[in-house]
Amino acid sequence: MTSSDLQEQLNIKALNLLQGDADKIEKLIEIQMENLDTRYCPLYEEVLDTQVYGFSKEVDFAIRAGLVSEPVGKQLISNLERNLSVLYEAMNNKTQAAE
Amino acid sequence: MTSSDLQEQLNIKALNLLQGDADKIEKLIEIQMENLDTRYCPLYEEVLDTQVYGFSKEVDFAIRAGLVSEPVGKQLISNLERNLSVLYEAMNNKTQAAE
Numbered sequence: 703m704t705s706s707d708l709q710e711q712l713n714i715k716a717l718n719l720l721q722g723d724a725d726k727i728e729k730l731i732e733i734q735m736e737n738l739d740t741r742y743c744p745l746y747e748e749v750l751d752t753q754v755y756g757f758s759k760e761v762d763f764a765i766r767a768g769l770v771s772e773p774v775g776k777q778l779i780s781n782l783e784r785n786l787s788v789l790y791e792a793m794n795n796k797t798q799a800a801e
Numbered sequence: 802m803t804s805s806d807l808q809e810q811l812n813i814k815a816l817n818l819l820q821g822d823a824d825k826i827e828k829l830i831e832i833q834m835e836n837l838d839t840r841y842c843p844l845y846e847e848v849l850d851t852q853v854y855g856f857s858k859e860v861d862f863a864i865r866a867g868l869v870s871e872p873v874g875k876q877l878i879s880n881l882e883r884n885l886s887v888l889y890e891a892m893n894n895k896t897q898a899a900e
Contacts, residue, residue, distance in 0.1 A: 708804040712811065716866045755851070756858035763859040767815045767868060 716769035720761060724778055727753045731782075731789050738796050747790065754782055815868035819860060823877055826852045830881075830888050837895050846889065853881055 703711075730753065734746050758779050764770040802810075829852065833845050857878050863869040 759855035
């Protein structure tokens with residue numbers, strides 16, 4: 703294997719790992735979205751924030767280690783943050799409607 | 802450059818990045834240790850826990866991406882956790898002495 707093959711292999715592996723981690727958090731967001739009416743858990747917000755923080759540290763490391771380009775890494779994080787803010791808005795609307 | 806040279810280079814780079822991040826948290830722990838008497842800040846504990854959590858996500862990713870061996874990665878985290886628990890014990894002793 704040449705060094706550029708190896709670099710490509712490592713980059714693909716890193717991206718797959720990050721995408722897998724993002725998908726797991728995405729799943730948590732979806733579950734909460736589906737359960738806004740029935741099983742609202744106030745700790746969910748903190749759990750999701752912590753998960754996204756940890757994920758952003760992973761992505762930041764992958765960029766610095768030269769495995770993922772900065773635009774691709776930032777995109778992964780901003781996708782998650784966008785979905786998270788949609789969830790928070792829906793949660794806020796629920797809370798206000800209940801008052 | 803051969804692929805094994807590249808792998809070695811990437812592994813060294815990853816380890817240096819992680820060690821640098823660990824050193825920064827270590828520095829935060831030392832600062833708080835030195836200021837137990839004068840500038841105790843209750844939020845420090847939460848800040849440090851968050852930093853160590855983020856660091857453990859970085860290390861975990863580096864292991865999964867094949868850049869750092871599991872024993873080396875775990876050692877980096879356990880070093881930090883040990884120093885953190887020394888700090889927390891000292892903080893607890895201070896609090897009890899003040900009561």
